[in-house]
Amino acid sequence: MxxxxxxxxxxxxxxxxxxxxxxxxxxxxxxxxxxxxxxxxxxxxxxxxxxxxxxxxxxxxxxxxxxxxxxxxxxxxxxxxxxxxxxxxxxxxxxxxxxxxxxxxxxxxxxxxxxxxxxxxxxxxxxxxxxxxxxxxxxxxxxxxxxxxxxxxxxxxxxxxxxxxxxxxxxxxxxxxxxxxxxxxxxxxxxxxxxSGPPLVYASIKEVVRESEDAKFRDIMNQIQRRQLATIDTLYGSEDNLEGARAFAEKRDPVWKGK
The missing domain is CATH 3.90.226.10 (2-enoyl-CoA Hydratase; Chain A, domain 1)
Structure with missing residues (x-):
């Protein structure tokens, strides 16, 4: 079994x-x-x-x-x-x-x-x-x-x-x-x-939380701002990142594609 x-x-x-x-x-x-x-x-x-x-x-x-x-x-x-x-x-x-x-x-x-x-x-x-x-x-x-x-x-x-x-x-x-x-x-x-939520954002949240467990606040923020975390780099260059802003501006629900 x-x-x-x-x-x-x-x-x-x-x-x-x-x-x-x-x-x-x-x-x-x-x-x-x-x-x-x-x-x-x-x-x-x-x-x-x-x-x-x-x-x-x-x-x-x-x-x-x-x-x-x-x-x-x-x-x-x-x-x-x-x-x-x-x-x-x-x-x-x-x-x-x-x-x-x-x-x-x-x-x-x-x-x-x-x-x-x-x-x-x-x-x-x-x-x-x-x-x-x-x-x-x-x-x-x-x-x-x-x-x-x-x-x-x-x-x-x-x-x-x-x-x-x-x-x-x-x-x-x-x-x-x-x-x-x-x-x-x-x-x-x-x-x-x-x-129904944004998978690329979820991935970024999980990586940031995981990496920040043993990191100083300023160090992890620098990594985020410089796109040194893989999920952050993917998110900031993604269609979903643009979709979120567009959906807000157009007053509609976003359609997340995970890319």
Whole structure:
């Protein structure tokens, strides 16, 4: 059975991690996910992806410990995008929505926060329990203190405690909470909104945000103004950049071509 299911509708790709019983990720599944997200990144017809889990109980609990016991090495080949195919994928300049349908813990939470927009079912729950297994939630240790208040992130990392969707939203870890039976409808609604927007601008936003994480404000602004970032150079010389101005002047909706 294929552990990763995809559904394509126009410019939107839905990716479902469906690996019963809990949607845990082993090396083989991670490599498949990397191929799926790489192909999404490189397909000019696709503009937005939705990532969710199969069933109603688990989004993803992270690393498959049973597979590890059978020989999967924790430092093995996760594939082109690193663990889960997304969090280390280079030049991912398209929006990704995480539709969290249930438990997201450990590497599953790390995968979730690799998305750009996170919509949570009201019954979802979260944790970073690696501390209890004598290991480190490595990606979360890098990312989480930059996403939510430092002391909250450190508490979650150091205790491994569980928290619910309301607390996740309180700290800004998820964008919104919806009833479980409305989750995918809301994710698709958001995806359609993004798919109707300017893809070259989205690409520029994602690159600027990514490059500015470790850059000084003036340095990144200089790079933008000198068109030293690839997506900025493409945007400023594009038909879409002119289309935006023309549509505004003509008081009409713009038609984005992605070129």
């Amino acid at each position: 294929n552990p990763v299911k995809t559904k394509r509708d126009g410019a939107i790709l839905e990716v479902t991690l469906d690996r019963p019983k809990a949607n845990a990720i082993d090396l083989a599944t991670s490599r498949v996910m990397g191929e799926v997200f790489r192909d999404f990144r490189d397909d000019p017809e696709l503009r937005v992806a939705i990532l969710t889990g199969g069933g109603e109980k688990f989004f993803c609990p992270g690393w498959d410990l049973k597979a590890a016991a059978d020989g999967d090495a924790v430092d093995g080949d996760y594939g082109v995008g690193g663990f889960g195919g997304l969090q280390e994928l280079r030049d991912m300049n398209k929006p990704v929505i995480a539709a969290v349908n249930g438990i997201a813990c450990g590497g599953g939470l790390e995968l979730m926060i690799s998305a750009d927009i996170i919509i949570s079912a009201d019954h979802a729950s979260f944790a970073l329990p690696e501390i209890r297994s004598g290991t480190i939630a490595d990606a979360a240790s890098v990312k989480l203190p930059k996403r939510i208040p430092y002391h909250v992130a450190m508490e979650l990392l150091l205790t491994g405690r569980w928290f619910d969707a309301e607390e996740a939203k309180h700290w800004g870890l998820v964008n919104e909470i919806v009833p479980g039976d409305q989750l995918m409808d809301r994710a698709w609604e958001m995806a359609r909104l993004l798919a």
